[in-house]
Amino acid sequence: MLIDRAIPESGPDCTDEPVVVQRPLSVWERLGNSTLFRRLVLLGLLAALWEGYARHLDVVIMFPTLSETADAFWRSMLDGSLSVRVLASLKTLMAGYALGVLAAAVLTMIAISSRVGTDLLRILTALFNPLPAIALLPLSLLWFGLGEISLVFVLVHAVLWPMALNLHSGFLGVGETLRMVGRNYGLRGPRFILLIMVPAAFPSILTGLKVSWAFAWRTLIAAEMVFGISSGGGGIGWFIYENRNLLETANVFAGLAAIILIGLLADAAVFGVVEARTVRRWGVQRS
Structure with a gap:
């Protein structure tokens, strides 16, 4: 009006x-x-x-045209050639993503507990954060063999360091006033972290989750192309690579469309909802 x-x-x-x-x-x-x-x-x-x-x-x-790509997408989803690969990719992605976030949380807890822990986190992130996760795939295949564990290993690497950096940055940004309030209420240890530190640092935590998800998703697709060549199976990445060899370009575009749609769905239905119900509602971030 x-x-x-x-x-x-x-x-x-x-x-x-x-x-x-x-x-x-x-x-x-x-x-x-x-x-x-x-x-x-x-x-x-x-x-x-x-x-x-x-x-x-x-x-x-x-x-191919958009209509041809859409037709290839629906056909491959209905006959299972793409839908099965999508489920396989999501299963591997969630395993690696969850383990990476958990490892980042543990490492960050150690870092904020002592100066030695902070030094350890900074040294590890300086060493390993610039290292592309896909570069570890040959070693992962050598150490863990041809299996899902090899993919999960590189996913953990892709998630761990950006998540740990955002967690640590968020916790360092918590004001001393809030820390004193928590101590005055007698909060210590895990309760202090969960009730004071996590809510105050949540914008940085959410950013870390979103960035880590993007890193993990891209790493998985790239790793599946190599992994699929070795094992004869795989997820969406192998679907794309296989159809490229068969010159089925419409199916290649259908695989790319599946990757984009999953990314959009995760951003809107998961991160977007969490963001709207937390940092935007709290007035920390503009919509």
């Missing part, structure tokens, strides 16, 4: 206060204020550009 301020005419009965006239928003103004509508319009434009360029190029083996 828009508010128009009318300036009153001068006269003996007039006051200095402006007259506020409210008028309802038009349909286009309401749509323009809708984030969902704006994003749908942008997605529609991107889809139209994709379809138009692919039809202009007219080389399916290089760049």
Whole structure:
């Protein structure tokens, strides 16, 4: 609703206060204020550009149209060739992600407990954070063999260091006033961390979870391509690699679409909901 301020005419009965006239928003103004509508319009434009360029190029083996990609996506999901790979990837991803977050929490607890722990965390992150997780896959295959454990190992590496850095940064940013409040209430040890430190540092924790998820997802797809070559199986990464060798480009795009959709779903249905119910509601972050 828009508010128009009318300036009153001068006269003996007039006051200095402006007259506020409210008028309802038009349909286009309401749509323009809708984030969902704006994003749908942008997605529609991107889809139209994709379809138009692919039809202009007219080389399916290089760049299939959006309709061909959608058809390949639904067919591969229904016949199980892609849906089974999606479930396999998600299973491995959740195992590595959970272990990585847990390891980061333990390492951060050690770091905030003593100066030696802080030095240890900083040394380890300086050594291993710049190391790409996929670079450890050959060693992982050598140590753990051809199995899911090898993939989980590289996922833990991808998740551990960015998560630990964000956790530590968030805990260091907790003000001394909040710490004193917790101590005055007699909070110590794990209860102090859970009731005082975690809520105060939650924006950094949530950022670490989102960044670690993105790192883990990308690492998994890349690792599955190599892992699939070695074992003859795998998840979405192997699906993409296998169809590339068969020159089934529409299926390759379908695999890429599955990766994007899972990422969007995780961001909107998981991280977005948590963010809206915590840091945005608390006024820590603007929507």
